Amino acid sequence: MQTTNNLSPSITRADTVFIDLRQRIVEGDIKTGSKLSEPELSKYYEISRSTLRDALSRLEGCGLLERKANIGYRVVTLSTQKLLEIFRVRESLEGMACRLAAQNMSASQIADLKHLLEVHNQHESLQQGEAYIQEEGDLDFHFRIVMGSGNILLTRLLCEELYYLVRMYRYQFGMASPRAKRAFSEHHHIIQAIEDKDGELAEILMRRHISASRKNVEKRMNTL
């Protein structure tokens, strides 16, 4: 029997351009607030404007681009205000994700996550102050907990929309978090609550964890 191959990638030109543009925007290669010229980009990627616009519309869906009728697409502008808004949304969504993860994560998933934490701890002690790896590790931790929630909608909102914005801020605002060790400890407490199947505590701890990062940004903002 020929099973209807539901997992056929069928990668399309617009897909590859979408992924490449997304990376260039997140990493700041295409500057914040800059206008995207359709003729220019279609020439760059050697594709037609139609397929480019397909890719651009998806990037708008991710919240990385903004569009005005008859004017065109612009890369979103970053601001401390918007960053604080993201923290608020993450606090609520990831708090819920953590509560659900405590209910739904399997023993092996939890074991994997604990192992991941150990690996990150090794890295941290080896290359102390290496902010990049640290931050990527942090996001990896959060990513896995969201996946562990088993809530597809929640996962889509966080992993396919917000996290690209989060990475964009980290790249371009360069937040070398001074709370590395504390963050690691908080991660440890969170996973303990998940292991104990204490969803209520897990949510509280995750919310505090993210809220602390937000307050950290607010504090720095006030000193500037």
Next chain:
Amino acid sequence: MQTTNNLSPSITRADTVFIDLRQRIVEGDIKTGSKLSEPELSKYYEISRSTLRDALSRLEGCGLLERKANIGYRVVTLSTQKLLEIFRVRESLEGMACRLAAQNMSASQIADLKHLLEVHNQHESLQQGEAYIQEEGDLDFHFRIVMGSGNILLTRLLCEELYYLVRMYRYQFGMASPRAKRAFSEHHHIIQAIEDKDGELAEILMRRHISASRKNVEKRMNTL
């Protein structure tokens, strides 16, 4: 000086089709899970496939359509499982919105909201059991609180993505909530907390309010 008219609507063909399709999908005129034929729809609206696809891509961004490469767009399918996921997300996001609304809503905004509640109460006592008005009123209440949060990202996620899905479920699952009076009372308590600037309580009450709806669906699901 000619101020650059930033508020020029510049309504485009794709915009009107987008809005019309959105309504037809939400109200079930275009059936859940059905495949959208681009040639057919472009003929129906008397537009080219290009501008139709523009509208469709935006509907995908709203979570009303799903797309597979080389296969096309389908209206999302509804399920109790997905509805429960929406409730979880709403519980977290609207809880946060309510907390922020308690901090940020102006006195006049709060007064307007209280007035709205009274109007809804009148309607409810006049046309008892008229589920439609009741449900629309409920969503209007939630809508205003989200707006009152002052968090643009939060507002975008809820009002431009989730609420259309919520209305779609209400139209097509026809949830004549048996908790009308209780819901009204809960709304009253929530706005009281907001008026008292008690963000923590406001969040708890809103979460309970939404959680109760979710449990209501879960209960009904078990009896079927």
Next chain:
DNA sequence: AATGGCTTTATTGTCGACAATTAAAACTAA
């Protein structure tokens, strides 16, 4: 009759060109 492969048809992906709108440049008048 049912299954597997092939052919045909239809749909989506991609392309280039024209029309409508906006932004820039050039021009005129004070």
Next chain:
DNA sequence: TTAGTTTTAATTGTCGACAATAAAGCCATT
């Protein structure tokens, strides 16, 4: 020179057509 207006150029919105892929129909074989 500067403000306002007109003209020009560039960009986006829209269109129809072709190519690539998937679905449907057909035939042969078991």
